[in-house]
Amino acid sequence: MITLKEVEHVAKLARLDLNEDEKIKFANQLGKLLDYFNQLKEVNTENIEPMAHPVQAVNVVREDVITESCSREEILKNAPQEEDGYFKVPRIIDEA
Numbered sequence: 001m002i003t004l005k006e007v008e009h010v011a012k013l014a015r016l017d018l019n020e021d022e023k024i025k026f027a028n029q030l031g032k033l034l035d036y037f038n039q040l041k042e043v044n045t046e047n048i049e050p051m052a053h054p055v056q057a058v059n060v061v062r063e064d065v066i067t068e069s070c071s072r073e074e075i076l077k078n079a080p081q082e083e084d085g086y087f088k089v090p091r092i093i094d095e096a
Contacts, residue, residue: 001031 007027011018018026072085081088 002027002034 004023004027007018007023007030010030011023011026076082076085076087079087
């Protein structure tokens, strides 16, 4: 079981302001979580090979092939506004 003092310490580190009911609630929840981790310590993993991911995943990527890119004019056809061969977007930074 986690003490209220430990919950207060963790809350202070996380800069959380907890009332008394929340402290009791979190002490109970964190205590259950630690109990579960202690259960996991009892599992025999001696002959189990370490793994990075529980499911074997294969990254599927396309072959890296050089192709001709689109022309500037073709790309700018999709622009709501363009100016001097560039996308025109609203100003977001004031220069003042």
